[in-house]
Amino acid sequence: MKRRLFSFLLIAAAACTEQPTAPGVCPDFCPGSSIQAHDSVFATIIERDSSFRGYVQSFHALELTATDVPGVVDSRAFFSTDTIMPRIQAKVGDTTTVPKVVDSLRLRCVIVKRPKNTTGLKLRVYRLPVTVDSTSDFASLDPYFVAAPVDSVDVSHLLGAPGATDTAVVNYWRNLCPVCIDSIRVDPDDNVLLTQIDSTLLIYVKLDTVQAPLSAADTGRLAFGWRVAADSFASVGLGSSESGTDSPLLRWFYHYTIPDTVSATPDSVASKDKIVPPRFDNFVFNPPTPAIDSNLAIGGVPSARAVVRVALPKFLHDSIDVVRATLLLVPANAAQGTPSDSFRIVAYPVLGDLGAKSPVNTGSLFTDSVVIHIGSTDTVRLELTSMVRAWTLDTAAVTTFVLLQRPEAASYTEARFYSSRAPAFRPALRVTYVTRYAFGRP
Amino acid sequence: MTPLHRALALPALLLVVGPSVIAAQSSQFGIQGLGTPGKSESARARATGGAFAPFDPFSPLTDAVLADVRRLSANIALTTSWRTVDPTGGTQSSLKETRFPSLVVVGPLTRRITIGGGFTTYLDRSYGVLIKDTIDIGGVPQPVTDEITSDGAITDLRVALAARLGRHLTIGGGVHRLSGSTREVAQRTFGDTLYRSSTSRSEVAYGANGASVSVLLDLFQALRVSGWARSDSKLRSDIAGKTIAEHDLPVSYGGGLLWRAGAEASLAGAVSWNNWSVTGLPNSHDTFSWSAGLEIGKFGAPFRLGARQGLLPWGVGEAPKESALSAGVARQFSGGRGRIDIGVERLERTGTGMKEHLWTMLLGLTVRP
Numbered sequence: 143m144k145r146r147l148f149s150f151l152l153i154a155a156a157a158c159t160e161q162p163t164a165p166g167v168c169p170d171f172c173p174g175s176s177i178q179a180h181d182s183v184f185a186t187i188i189e190r191d192s193s194f195r196g197y198v199q200s201f202h203a204l205e206l207t208a209t210d211v212p213g214v215v216d217s218r219a220f221f222s223t224d225t226i227m228p229r230i231q232a233k234v235g236d237t238t239t240v241p242k243v244v245d246s247l248r249l250r251c252v253i254v255k256r257p258k259n260t261t262g263l264k265l266r267v268y269r270l271p272v273t274v275d276s277t278s279d280f281a282s283l284d285p286y287f288v289a290a291p292v293d294s295v296d297v298s299h300l301l302g303a304p305g306a307t308d309t310a311v312v313n314y315w316r317n318l319c320p321v322c323i324d325s326i327r328v329d330p331d332d333n334v335l336l337t338q339i340d341s342t343l344l345i346y347v348k349l350d351t352v353q354a355p356l357s358a359a360d361t362g363r364l365a366f367g368w369r370v371a372a373d374s375f376a377s378v379g380l381g382s383s384e385s386g387t388d389s390p391l392l393r394w395f396y397h398y399t400i401p402d403t404v405s406a407t408p409d410s411v412a413s414k415d416k417i418v419p420p421r422f423d424n425f426v427f428n429p430p431t432p433a434i435d436s437n438l439a440i441g442g443v444p445s446a447r448a449v450v451r452v453a454l455p456k457f458l459h460d461s462i463d464v465v466r467a468t469l470l471l472v473p474a475n476a477a478q479g480t481p482s483d484s485f486r487i488v489a490y491p492v493l494g495d496l497g498a499k500s501p502v503n504t505g506s507l508f509t510d511s512v513v514i515h516i517g518s519t520d521t522v523r524l525e526l527t528s529m530v531r532a533w534t535l536d537t538a539a540v541t542t543f544v545l546l547q548r549p550e551a552a553s554y555t556e557a558r559f560y561s562s563r564a565p566a567f568r569p570a571l572r573v574t575y576v577t578r579y580a581f582g583r584p
Numbered sequence: 585m586t587p588l589h590r591a592l593a594l595p596a597l598l599l600v601v602g603p604s605v606i607a608a609q610s611s612q613f614g615i616q617g618l619g620t621p622g623k624s625e626s627a628r629a630r631a632t633g634g635a636f637a638p639f640d641p642f643s644p645l646t647d648a649v650l651a652d653v654r655r656l657s658a659n660i661a662l663t664t665s666w667r668t669v670d671p672t673g674g675t676q677s678s679l680k681e682t683r684f685p686s687l688v689v690v691g692p693l694t695r696r697i698t699i700g701g702g703f704t705t706y707l708d709r710s711y712g713v714l715i716k717d718t719i720d721i722g723g724v725p726q727p728v729t730d731e732i733t734s735d736g737a738i739t740d741l742r743v744a745l746a747a748r749l750g751r752h753l754t755i756g757g758g759v760h761r762l763s764g765s766t767r768e769v770a771q772r773t774f775g776d777t778l779y780r781s782s783t784s785r786s787e788v789a790y791g792a793n794g795a796s797v798s799v800l801l802d803l804f805q806a807l808r809v810s811g812w813a814r815s816d817s818k819l820r821s822d823i824a825g826k827t828i829a830e831h832d833l834p835v836s837y838g839g840g841l842l843w844r845a846g847a848e849a850s851l852a853g854a855v856s857w858n859n860w861s862v863t864g865l866p867n868s869h870d871t872f873s874w875s876a877g878l879e880i881g882k883f884g885a886p887f888r889l890g891a892r893q894g895l896l897p898w899g900v901g902e903a904p905k906e907s908a909l910s911a912g913v914a915r916q917f918s919g920g921r922g923r924i925d926i927g928v929e930r931l932e933r934t935g936t937g938m939k940e941h942l943w944t945m946l947l948g949l950t951v952r953p
Contacts, residue, residue, distance in 0.1 A: 161680045163712030163733060164612065167671040170900045170937050171612045172713050177730050177772045177782070181721045463782040465774065527780055574721055574779065579732075579770035581786035582821045582828045584617055584865055 175580035179465070181572070187453045188469075188569040191561050193439040194498035195431075195446040198551040201276050201424040203443075204385045205254060205552035207483075208265075208370040208425065209377035214478050215554055218287050219368045219380050221423035222274050223392045226362030226416055232400045242396040245413075247354045249366060252388040253297070253343040255379030257482035262373040263298040266291040267347055269354075270365035280426040287367055292353040293333075295345055298372070300327045300335040318344075342381075342388065356394070363421065364392065375480035379552065383420045393417045427554045436563050437474040440487055441547035442556035448545040449492075449500060452571060458534050461578035467530035471522040471559040472567040479516045479555050486511050486548045487522075487557060491529055495542040502544050508532045511548065514557045522559070530573065610681065610708040612669055612938055617865055617898030618819065618831060619738060621858070622685060622705030627661045627948025631912025631927030632877025633890025635852040638798075638810035638840035641700070642688045642950060644742055646798035646812040647756025650700040651746035655952050656691035660684065662947040670939040681710065698746045706740040709766045727775035736766030738790045738819070752802045760794035762816060762833075792819040792833060806844040810854075813837040832862040834870075834897075848886075850879045860897035869903035871895040877910075884916040888927065896933060904935025912946060923950040 166172045200206075206219035229239040249267065256263065270286045306312050306326045315326045315336060325337045336344040356362055370376045381388020397413040431442035438448040450469075458464065469489070477485075488511040492500040508528040526543070533539045547555075560567035614620030623630065624645040629637035637643040641652050642659035667679040683705070690700030712733035718725045744758030771783045794816030801809045816833035838856030845851060853876045861868050873894025881887045890910045895903040912927025925948035933940040 161678070162610070162710055162735070163714055163731065164669045164677040164679055165671075165675050166713035166715040166730075166732075167612070167674050167938065168713075168715055171615055171671065172715060173615055173732050173734075175770075177732075177770055177784075179719060179721065179728070179772065179782075183722075463784065464780075465772075465782050466779045525778060527778075531780070572722070576772055576782035576784075579768075579784040579786075581768045581770070581784070582766075582788040582823055584829075 174584055177579055178577045179574060180577065181574045183470070183570050183572045184455065185568070185570045187455065187571055188562055189451055189453055191438055191448060191450040191569065192498075193434050193437070193446050193448045193561075195434055195439070195442070196444045197447055197546070198445040199276070200426075200443040200551045201422065202384060203552035204382055204549040205379040206368075206382050206423060206425040207377065207379055207427070207553040208368045209427070209480065209483070209554070210370055210372075211376065211480055215427055215429070216280075217377075217425055217427035217554055218280070218283065219423070219425040220268075220270050220274055220278075220283065220365060221383070221390045221420040222270070222272055222365035223363055224418045224421045226356065226394055226418050228356055228358040228362060230398050230414075232398060232412075240398045240401065242356065242394075242398050244351045244356045244394060244396045246351075246395050247349040248393040248395070249293075249347040249349055249354075250391040250393070251345050251347075251368065252381035252385075252390075253345065253378050254381050254385070254388055255482060256297075256343070257372070257375045257377060257480060260372045260375045260482075261298055262371070263296075263376065263378070264371045265295045265297055265345065265378070266369045266371065267293045267295075267349075268367040268369065270367045272360045272363040272365045274365045274424075275422055276424065278424070278426065280428040280430075283367065283426055287369055291369070292366075293331075293347050293349060295333045295335070295347055296329070297335065297343065297345070300329055300333070301337075301343075303327050303329070354392075356396075362418075375482060377480040377482050382423050382552075390420050390423060391417055431554060431556055436561060438471070438545070438559045438561045438569070440545050440557045440559075441485065441550075441553070443551050443554060445547060445550040446556065448559075449498065450543055450545060450569065451495065452530075452533075452541040452543070454530070454533055454541050458530075458573065458575065459537050462534060463576045463578075464527065464531045464534050464573055465576055466572075466574040467526045468572045469524040469526050470570045470572060471524065472569075473519050473522065474558040474560050474567075476517045476519045477514050477555055477557050479553070481516055483553060483555050484513055484515045485553060485555050485557075486513050487524065487545055488548045489524055489526055489529065489543045489545055491532075492540055492542050492544055495540050500542065500544060502546070514555075516555070522557075526571070530571070610710045611667075611896070611933060611940060612671075612711070613896045613898050613904050613933060613935055613940070614708065615711050615713065617860075617868060618863060619707030619709040621897060622708060622737070622740070624686065624704045624740070625661075626659055626686060626688070627663075627912065627925040627927055627946040628888070628914065630661070630663075630929060630946050631888040631890060631910050631925065632852065632875075632879060633892040633908060633910050634873075634875040635840070635854050635877035635890055635892075636842070636850075636879065637875075638812065638838070638854050639800075639808060639842045639852060641690055642686075642948075644686055644688055644702055644704040644740070646800070646810055647700075647744035647758040647796055648746050648754045648798040648800040648812075649810065650690050650698045650744055650756060651696075651748045651754045651800070653690045653698055653700070654692055656689075657950060657952045658689045659687070659948060659950040661686045662949075663944050665942050665944040668941040670941070672937045672939075683708075693745070696748045699744070700746070701741075701743040703739050703741050705737050706762055706764075707738040709734050709736055709738065726779070729773045729775075731771045731773075732769070734766045734768045736764060736788075738762055738764040740794075742796075744796070754800040754802075756798045756800070758796045760796060760814075760816065762790065762792035762794060762819065765789045786823055788828075789822045790819060791822070793817045794833070808842040810840040810842070811837075812839070832864065834858040834860045834862055848881055848883075852877055852879075856894075858897065863897075865898070867898055867900050869895060869897055869899065871897050871903060873906075884920070886914055888912040888914070896935065899935040901936040904933055904938070906931065906933045908932070910946075921952050924948065925950070
């Protein structure tokens with residue numbers, strides 16, 4: 143009985159499955175109405191577009207750019223380390239201190255962006271005065287960067303070298319992050335290159351006390367700068383302290399003697415190490431970012447943003463389904479740099495149109511972006527479909543968006559596009575839309 | 585719950601929710617017209633090719649025959665169709681649908697007068713078409729896929745009276761309210777994912793009124809003749825309360841003949857006409873259909889056979905033809921208080937550019953509490 147009931151229910155369930163859709167045989171066996179798509183380029187609806195500079199400074203950026211493209215740009219990164227005391231309290235409860243004897247140091251930097259096809263990529267380390275800060279510019283630091291470097295790492299050579307096979311070395315470095323480290327390479331100078339699974343490179347430069355002395359007068363602070371060199375397209379992006387895990391670091395290895403004042407046993411020696419975070423990091427470059435003009439500038443240092451307003455035609459609100467909206471931007475000139483400096487421009491809606499101080503809705507789901515390729519003068523097409531669709535559904539929405547570089551102020555690169563003040567090349571919005579289907583008519 | 589309540593529970597439930605789910609089997613031939621006309625037939629009449637419909641009180645075709653019912657009764661029909669669509673030079677596809685094409689509740693009002701009502705499908709507007717095309721957007725060809733679906737039907741709600749005027753003559757009349765809606769969706773998806781899909785939805789409501797009259801003449805004890813006619817007002821189509829279209833509906837009329845060739849055999853034939861061309865739609869045609877069927881065996885467990893042929897109202901050029909063969913059995917239970925009808929129908933539709941083949945399983949349930 144149960145089996146019969148189950149069979150009946152199974153048949154009933156199968157019988158109730160609907161399949162009403164068949165390939166259309168048009169026009170004889172299709173509905174009289176059809177879906178109509180239209181494509182229009184709105185050449186004049188971008189209006190009151192302007193650029194403003196000063197949103198993010200380079201020392202707040204997530205990356206530090208080091209580049210050397212002769213005749214184009216020379217960018218140098220630097221950082222200063224925090225204090226380390228030259229003496230240490232040898233015993234708990236004992237107020238006497240003993241001097242630290244530095245054995246060596248490890249200077250870490252993280253290459254988060256690099257040209258993959260460049261050969262002879264080298265990273266050179268320079269000593270800088272510990273007084274470097276936000277007022278330090280390219281000219282003031284130039285004497286230190288043209289001096290002899292304290293050390294140098296041949297990144298391309300290390301990347302081409304076989305991985306380390308010494309299990310003690312491998313285990314030591316892999317233990318830094320067992321799930322992140324992909325490969326370990328060590329050069330004859332004991333500099334180490336760790337390739338992470340996200341393709342970023344961790345470089346540990348070994349320094350001695352001559353290259354990096356512990357100065358009590360400077361409270362142990364040090365400052366280093368990086369320059370990059372390569373056979374061509376020398377440019378890397380280094381992680382900054384703002385990036386968190388990719389921050390530059392300095393690790394001191396030292397020992398000290400614990401005096402034994404009670405027993406007849408000899409003094410013992412203790413070895414320790416200390417990681418000091420950066421106090422400040424930044425990069426300087428030459429030539430500086432040009433001033434804002436009548437065009438739309440996006441990027442550079444300090445970062446520039448473009449505020450763009452769209453006078454959305456009323457008919458786009460009514461019975462229209464926007465399926466694609468593309469912002470067309472004509473470059474006023476090609477972005478300068480190396481191919482690996484190509485960057486992303488993101489369009490964010492604003493919470494309210496307050497001009498240059500319009501609050502950007504960075505949490506919005508209606509953002510779109512496009513990659514700006516260095517040296518390209520092609521028209522840039524930025525998809526704004528999500529944003530324009532949202533505008534068509536809400537007649538009260540603020541139809542203003544902001545174009546900004548991601549990450550901001552992390553590079554000297556900047557895009558310049560013609561604004562609405564250049565009638566022949568002004569920004570335009572190309573909209574593809576589907577009109578309301580004529581329901582109910584056979 | 586009394587047996588009467590139990591017996592009426594299913595029909596009552598279907599009366600409440602039914603109009604939203606009922607529909608006859610749909611057809612590609614109905615897409616460009618007002619829809620596929622429903623068959624006002626119970627499972628019993630359908631198994632005889634529709635020939636017994638004018639003489640079957642549970643087929644909502646005529647009103648006078650309601651007078652044959654002397655106890656409160658209800659009948660519901662269920663159909664499941666497997667349809668093969670075979671366009672000329674196109675790709676064959678298989679479709680499937682389940683419908684509740686009719687419900688009739690009828691009972692005596694007085695000794696001579698019977699009242700009945702229920703619903704049936706007037707026009708089925710359930711379909712879905714998938715159209716692949718390439719359109720030009722800014723000089724670039726873009727492949728697109730359109731899916732246009734309509735789900736719903738125009739339902740014929742009927743209240744009818746039948747009066748036996750003498751031993752030989754019975755007359756009937758009914759008022760009809762055509763009501764219903766279709767949920768329609770038009771969706772376009774682009775081959776290039778940079779284009780978002782576009783989906784439009786709407787609900788179209790339909791409304792019209794109608795009236796029907798019929799007469800049933802018992803010429804001899806073994807011979808019955810039936811005639812009927814029906815007229816409806818314009819069919820109004822509304823979206824959000826705004827009328828978007830109005831179409832005239834056809835005048836329908838027909839007749840039938842039933843011969844009881846003994847205690848365990850009956851033969852019937854029926855014809856009907858509909859002037860669908862009054863709708864004014866392009867490619868609309870007047871239709872004629874005939875059917876013949878027989879029922880043999882004991883009253884409690886008969887065997888049925890039937891055949892029908894007719895025209896469909898919508899089609900390019902000539903009116904598409906529809907022909908069918910059907911068969912079925914029935915079984916009474918609970919001392920005649922219930923009856924279950926089971927049947928199968930093989931139907932073929934042929935028109936310019938298209939053929940359709942259907943297998944339809946028929947199920948009918950009658951209860952007399």
